[in-house]
Amino acid sequence: MAELPPTTKANRPDARLPKGFRDVTGAEIRAQSRMLQTLAKVFETYGYEPLETSAIEFTEALGKFLPDADRPNAGVFSFQDEDEAWMSLRYDMTAPLARFYAENAQKLPKPYRRYAMGPVWRNEKPGPGRFRQFMQCDADTVGTDNIAADAEACMLMADAIEALGIPRDQFRIRFNNRKILDGLLEVCGISPSDATDALRRLTVLRAMDKYDKFAAEGVTFLLGKGRKDESGDFTKGAELAAPAIESVIGFLEASKSNAPLATITGLLQSNVRAAEGIAELAAMENLCLEAGYTADRITFDPSVVRGLDYYTGPVFEAELTFEVKNDDGQTVRFGSVGGGGRYDDLVARFTGERVPATGFSIGVSRLLAALTALDKQTAKATGPVVVLVMDKDQVPAYQKLTQILRQAGIAAEMYLGTSGMKPQMKYADRRGAPCVIIQGSNERDKGELQIKDLIEGAKAAAGIADNKAWKEARPAQVTVTEADMVEEVRKILARHT
């Protein structure tokens, strides 16, 4: 800090963060770290190893250079090092995993299971609830195309959610397979990989996404010539032929009626790509059922789509099924708290060799919000006991009392400010103190002290009409010897936790 220039009123910096960033304080940090510790424990039970890669990577290792571009792609925070090489802050946990795996493949067990928890950064326009730094929590298995790895990812998500205290009837892991959607698109005459078909593919998918809103009739228009709404606005359609439209609608109907695998199978069995996906689904379903994860926890759902450009096989999503009020006051399902799938082409960017991988990401802040909504973060921390300073020349004695409490494992503070009794009580309130320790000269001479239960006191005060009566009653205040302090404070803590 040596070079800090002195500031004058004119050149004082604003005390604020750039837009889209935030500070996280006490209660949220504690709740988040409890949650992440529980998740880590479940991940380790599944044999996943923790990994913390560097926050900074070469931009090209993150794949954030467009071909022929001199500057990194938008979306990442980037800077040049002294040799002018571009570096960036990681924007997810998957790109660094691919780099790490490619770099250390020789040393790693195959397959390699790892989990990662930490911040990622996005150089994007922030919005309400959309931050430019946020926590991610990922678990991936690299180096196997065994479908059991995908089934295991689903079981792990189920076990992790349950370990957080969310009961089985309030969540569901739903899975699908990208190859089925690709097959469906192929049946509609749209190549799942050809770039020239990209817009039409999007139109079909958007139409499918409107099934809840417009039902079969409306979607049929959107898949065909187009649809005019009540206001007269016209939405251009995907111009599919009649049999193709029928296939998509059939798929959607099977999907929404929670059709078993067999129904979908009939619809798409003739497409090679879809058939492969259906075989994988059947294997996953069998693995889950055999291990005791029945459809109430893990279930096939053809409406699961997820990051279309990214996944190559099974995709899965963890949904919380209980209802909450949304920002508009409507009652809605809580919805997705994470998901993932199989991606097989990331490591090849470095090595040229295809390395199969599968994994999922948990939305840390979404899941934390869910636990709060369910009141699962019930360990509501009371603040520390506050030792008041009645006589300034007795600070060492108050410090000693404070240390005695701390050594007994009780969170405690001595008041360190310079104010009198009333502001000290206000400070104790602000800190959420369960009680305060008061020792005036009278008490000290007798080796005693007073303990005032602030939570009981507040309750009692609410029931007592006037100030005088309150003072006489001195509710929730006891006098004990110094030797009994710890025991008495423990009693008060037991009352309030």
Added chain:
Amino acid sequence: MAELPPTTKANRPDARLPKGFRDVTGAEIRAQSRMLQTLAKVFETYGYEPLETSAIEFTEALGKFLPDADRPNAGVFSFQDEDEAWMSLRYDMTAPLARFYAENAQKLPKPYRRYAMGPVWRNEKPGPGRFRQFMQCDADTVGTDNIAADAEACMLMADAIEALGIPRDQFRIRFNNRKILDGLLEVCGISPSDATDALRRLTVLRAMDKYDKFAAEGVTFLLGKGRKDESGDFTKGAELAAPAIESVIGFLEASKSNAPLATITGLLQSNVRAAEGIAELAAMENLCLEAGYTADRITFDPSVVRGLDYYTGPVFEAELTFEVKNDDGQTVRFGSVGGGGRYDDLVARFTGERVPATGFSIGVSRLLAALTALDKQTAKATGPVVVLVMDKDQVPAYQKLTQILRQAGIAAEMYLGTSGMKPQMKYADRRGAPCVIIQGSNERDKGELQIKDLIEGAKAAAGIADNKAWKEARPAQVTVTEADMVEEVRKILARHT
């Protein structure tokens, strides 16, 4: 990841990190997180609240703009946002704390105690053991000039180190006061704050630092006209007058003989600044003694200097006193693992108002190295139990066995690769598996399985002469029913942890 361009051999990125960055893996992450959790618990017992500020701040809020400079000062990683404002990655935890406090002063209790644990970034030349991203762990109290806050910081450091399992005779918290060093410099005719005296101040301090090496005689030369060494090289001196040299030597002698406060008091009592520092030291010593922290844990030491340009009052340092071999094979004291002091001018940069503060920083990687040297990280995790896949068509059955182990809280994996028995055993070894589960068709028909204890097995193998004898003996291998699997595995785990 949609925009990832396909790579060819020619444009494949290297799978590596920029210089000075590193990945942290399994055992180190576990050890570090155990250590930080213990520290957090002690901090919370002292009433410190956790705080996680954003990793990115406005560069000017970090004080990393030189006056009249267009670009941020070197040493920080910086980039411009879409409005061309400069942002930087934090390089310590103190500058963000000052920004946070200035921004939220109205809402915070006064004084405000907080701890912070997280990565910081330095855009500096990396070297052996010097990384450009590393963990910091700080605890600070903002908003009080009460010397009890400094005494408390020392007690907290002592309790934190002890909580990590380091016994009292292997560490020492040493404290001093910047005002004493400033007074000493003033006695020598050097202003502690005047920039024109900066070089001479440095010469005096460097000379003082050579006391161990050159003793009083050599340092006397360095403080006066200068010193010629054996090779004939001449080091220019500080050109102090004789009485000033005498004061410094007297201070050093008192310092090295572990003189009590009284000796130093006599030497510098006449200097107002030093006298103030001595009074503060006496108060701190008294507070620590009264609370039971005698000189074997917390002690005055006039040789403690620390970050001279930063601190304004008490300074303190946590030293581990046990001996280790250094890189050259010499036996040395482990030395400092953290320290801090009082700094009173950081928040004023934002508000114009002086806000007193004190705190310390723990060197996370140093302290972790110390715990490793002391073998305090003894919870040596064995890897997961590995369930081998003997018959590929029985994967659901193996998966089920794996889930049974996991649900019993036992870390377990089913082998997910495609290789045969031998590579599967090699995989289990690589994962540090305590045992493997083997179920062939014979066993399955009988509802049984084999459990092979790899650790006992390795021991036994070392004692058996030839391969044939080994095969016949089948050491450390038992056959049990499926229902007894969990119990038997628990027995093996109990043997090895």
